[in-house]
Amino acid sequence: MHKLITFADRLDRRFELKAETGEYIHSVLSRNHIPVDAVIVRRDGDVIDDWQERIESDAEYRIEMVRAYHLPDFLSLTRLWDTELSSGDWQTRDDAYYTKRHFMHAGEGDYDSTQVSFNREEYVRYVEQLFVDGVHSKGLIASDEKVLLAVSGGKDSLALGYFLSRTAPRLPAFDLQTVHVTTFSKPPETSFAQSMAEQFGHPLTLVHDEEVQEFYGLAVSPQQALADVKYKYDPSYSIASVHSMMRCAIERTARSMGISKIAFGLMREDICTSIIKSMFVGFPFGGSYSKQQGSIEMVYPLWPIGKKELTLYLEALFPTNNKQGSPVAFERGELARDIHYMIVDTLETILPGAGFQLFEGHQRMVDNFLDLPEQKDCENCQMSFSVGSGAAAPDSTICELCIVFEKLGLLR
The missing domain is CATH 3.10.20.30 (Beta-grasp domain)
Structure with missing residues (x-):
């Protein structure tokens, strides 16, 4: 009633x-x-x-x-209520594919609300230019630089591959290699990563289970090690363990190629979520657009683009490729991860463009006020890690994941 x-x-x-x-x-x-x-x-x-x-x-x-x-x-004003209180006319068009909204703080002035609608073709041009501007404005790629692109076989790395290929004439000329870690990936994802590399003409290196096992000196397979972490140590740590093992493999591949810059497919919400988490747990999250991790610089060329925008981009150009499988068991993180993403998605709904302001404010704090933790290379897996992070005490010589593996008796 x-x-x-x-x-x-x-x-x-x-x-x-x-x-x-x-x-x-x-x-x-x-x-x-x-x-x-x-x-x-x-x-x-x-x-x-x-x-x-x-x-x-x-x-x-x-x-x-x-x-x-x-x-x-x-x-x-943000159209969360349907009333006559907001002033001005809303732009409408019959062929609209996407409407971009911003509610941004205008320097020393008040917030300014803007919105513009695109049809499908206009949207593709807009988001590709957004990508190009994001790379140039933050100096993420330099001419003649060697860059290693980490590809998972999912939407994010697929979109990043398309952006880098389709906008190449507008970017600095650089050498691009790709790497895919087959551990914890489904066979279709690996096949997709291979077909992507072939389609874009990017040389691809595959890192297999045996190599990951050797990187860590594990006495068991990587899958068994992750099962022990999930069921004998802490279920909520499984996704962090997956990410660490993947990053270790990618870092070591980059070093073997003489490459010091790795591009990851983190988009706007991923970075916002990492910043929010860092504030909640009290441990700094490097930079908003790039992060120095030991001798490796990690860059996030998708930083200006949200997951919905990325999905719409793939749908507009290549709908047959716009599919994402369900996560495997080890990729389901703790509830806190879901909550952080929900906070970011809600914030962007209430305050469109909040992520850009969060990035700029966080970057200023990193550049001017934060003392970032010391970086070390793990004596076991050789992956760089932040001293004082999680179980890795300031005097630790091995990373947090290797400490966990050692506790579980998984190292040879």
Whole structure:
């Protein structure tokens, strides 16, 4: 049964919100993008617990703001509410494929809201230029440089391969090699990585299970080592272990080729999530666009592009390649990882363009105020690691994953 409840802001304005009998008040707040700590809720004049209360058909409810900011205006401006509060006309077009929205802080001034719609062809041109501008503006690739591209066989590295190939005339001339670690990858992903390299004309190096096992000096296969980590040590550490083993293989491949720069397919949400996590756990996340890890520089050419934008790009150009398989068992991380991604996705919904501001602010802190941890090369696997990270104490000579492997008796 439908019911209207009153929302009152601190400017003596009243709005009607739709609710359902039996629905939690907290659900009504969430659905209308109202921060629960910004309001109190009254039923028939008395304050109630908005977490436990369900809507009753014969009661009158009133949601009152406790802070004097213009929440309804902001929600209307960002089209989270459908009201007449926001000024200006919204651009519409019949052939729209994607609408880019920004709600950016204009230097010393106030926030400025903009939006522009693209048809399919315009969108492809736009996002490719966005990629090119992102590489140039942050100096991620230099002329005559050797770059190793890590390809997983998934959407992100596929898109990065397309961007690098299709925009090559607009980028500095550089030598590109590719590497794919078959460990923990599904056979179709490996086949796809091979076909990508052949299609783009990029030499490909495959790193197999036996090599990864040798890199770590494991007494068991990499898959068995990861199973022991997941079931005998800590289930939430499995995805971090996968990433460490893959990075170790990629770093060692780069060094064997005399390459000191590796390009990864991290896009906007990946980097934002890493920054958010670093703030929550209190351990710095290098730079927003690139990161020095020992003798290796890691660059993120997809930094200006979000996962949705990347997916739409592939859909516009190569829909048959726009597929992503479900993750394998070791790629499911802890709940915290999902929460961090949800925070970033929600932030971008409420404040379009927030990621760009987060990047710039974080980069300024890294450049001007943060003392990044010392880097060492692990004496066992030779991968670079940050001293003081996780189980790796300041005087540790081996990385966190090797410490875990040692505890589990997995090293020869």
